[in-house]
Amino acid sequence: MMQEIKDHFVDLHIHIGRTEKGAPVKISASRDLTFYNIAREASERKGIDTIGIIDCHSPAVQNEIDFYLSNGEMEEVPDGGIRYRQTTVLLGSEIEVRDAGMGPAHLLIYLPTLDKMREFTEWMSRHMKNVSLSSQRIYVPARILQEEAEGRGGMVIPAHIFTPHKSLYGSCSSRMSDLLHVPSIAAVELGLSSDTEMASGLSELDGIPFVTNSDAHSLGKIGREYNLMRMAEASYKELELALQGRKGRGIAANFGLNPRLGKYHRTYCANCESIVDESQSSAERCLYCGSTKIVRGVMDRIADISDRPAPDAKSLATRPPYRYQVPLEFIPGLGKRKLKGLLDRFGTEMNILHRVKGDELAAAVGEDIAGMIIQAREGTLRLEAGGGGSYGKVERR
Ligand SMILES: [Zn+2]
Numbered sequence: 148m149m150q151e152i153k154d155h156f157v158d159l160h161i162h163i164g165r166t167e168k169g170a171p172v173k174i175s176a177s178r179d180l181t182f183y184n185i186a187r188e189a190s191e192r193k194g195i196d197t198i199g200i201i202d203c204h205s206p207a208v209q210n211e212i213d214f215y216l217s218n219g220e221m222e223e224v225p226d227g228g229i230r231y232r233q234t235t236v237l238l239g240s241e242i243e244v245r246d247a248g249m250g251p252a253h254l255l256i257y258l259p260t261l262d263k264m265r266e267f268t269e270w271m272s273r274h275m276k277n278v279s280l281s282s283q284r285i286y287v288p289a290r291i292l293q294e295e296a297e298g299r300g301g302m303v304i305p306a307h308i309f310t311p312h313k314s315l316y317g318s319c320s321s322r323m324s325d326l327l328h329v330p331s332i333a334a335v336e337l338g339l340s341s342d343t344e345m346a347s348g349l350s351e352l353d354g355i356p357f358v359t360n361s362d363a364h365s366l367g368k369i370g371r372e373y374n375l376m377r378m379a380e381a382s383y384k385e386l387e388l389a390l391q392g393r394k395g396r397g398i399a400a401n402f403g404l405n406p407r408l409g410k411y412h413r414t415y416c417a418n419c420e421s422i423v424d425e426s427q428s429s430a431e432r433c434l435y436c437g438s439t440k441i442v443r444g445v446m447d448r449i450a451d452i453s454d455r456p457a458p459d460a461k462s463l464a465t466r467p468p469y470r471y472q473v474p475l476e477f478i479p480g481l482g483k484r485k486l487k488g489l490l491d492r493f494g495t496e497m498n499i500l501h502r503v504k505g506d507e508l509a510a511a512v513g514e515d516i517a518g519m520i521i522q523a524r525e526g527t528l529r530l531e532a533g534g535g536g537s538y539g540k541v542e543r544r
């Protein structure tokens with residue numbers, strides 16, 4: 148049978164805040180982020196059909212999945228994942244590793260089935276203090292974790308690789324090969340403050356796919372970054388094929404924040420929160436207050452560790468386009484009430500962002516906001532840079 152390959156919206160990094168009984172999973176994430184609520188939000192409001200939840204190693208979460216499987220609201224997809232209405236949830240786990248002589252880094256791990264995830268939890272629980280919680284440290288070398296995941300048919304994707312805290316290149320090492328077996332890495336996640344062009348300066352990443360995900364800590368932030376992938380259906384196996392670029396599957400585009408909007412784009416002083424321009428200072432000491440608590444911005448970190456100038460045209464020619472995405476919540480004047488009006492009319496955020504025509508948007512929310520949504524779609528909306536741990540803004544016209 149010929150399978151039809153279609154475009155799918157994919158966001159692989161969503162946290163769980165609490166279990167339905169109120170037990171904490173990711174303490175810093177919203178309590179509305181339960182497994183069920185995420186699946187429903189992705190299906191009904193966001194229009195994202197492939198969603199990775201990366202706290203599925205938690206036994207209480209696994210029990211909730213069991214509950215929805217047994218009452219028939221969800222079902223296991225034969226090629227991997229859990230189906231809820233229009234959306235397939237892929238089961239993942241974000242884990243912190245710290246090898247000798249290196250700083251901490253977060254890794255994302257995805258497994259095809261609930262059974263495999265349970266086995267993995269059972270193995271991890273022997274090497275962690277609390278396997279119920281999110282993003283916990285595991286006390287084995289990263290390569291052992293990688294082997295255990297891949298040995299169960301899993302995929303390993305280093306998370307938000309350039310951010311200053313707990314990331315492969317931001318806080319752990321300047322080479323991925325110091326930490327991991329690079330040839331079997333499924334992809335790397337660029338994170339909110341970098342894009343394909345910036346990352347093209349690292350030759351070590353050639354041939355490794357880039358993914359862009361939201362790292363959502365609240366329901367609203369789901370889909371703030373995502374990927375457009377060509378797949379025959381939303382399933383684990385299809386994601387694997389898409390990342391490998393095999394059998395006509397592939398990544399068609401990455402949608403991410405303009406790095407200028409990311410909160411770690413520029414180097415800043417954690418004491419006085421000034422943005423430190425490295426071309427004018429030693430970058431060891433804040434120009435304004437003298438503090439040495441300098442947090443390296445992603446832009447400067449990439450410049451430091453790149454082994455060739457970015458952008459690198461040859462490497463970029465092999466990559467899908469990276470499209471700057473302005474989340475609807477960044478559009479000035481588009482408050483909760485107006486957004487609800489748009490959703491009632493056009494169904495999902497992906498429809499509003501990508502599919503609905505300008506005049507239809509204008510009829511619903513007025514020329515001004517419609518104009519900004521269209522400008523955002525075309526990549527022409529003007530933005531102020533982020534930094535100092537806060538996000539950039541859309542400039543008011
Ligand atoms: Zn993380």
Ligand SMILES: [Zn+2]
Pocket residue numbers: 160162241306362
């Ligand atoms: Zn995360």
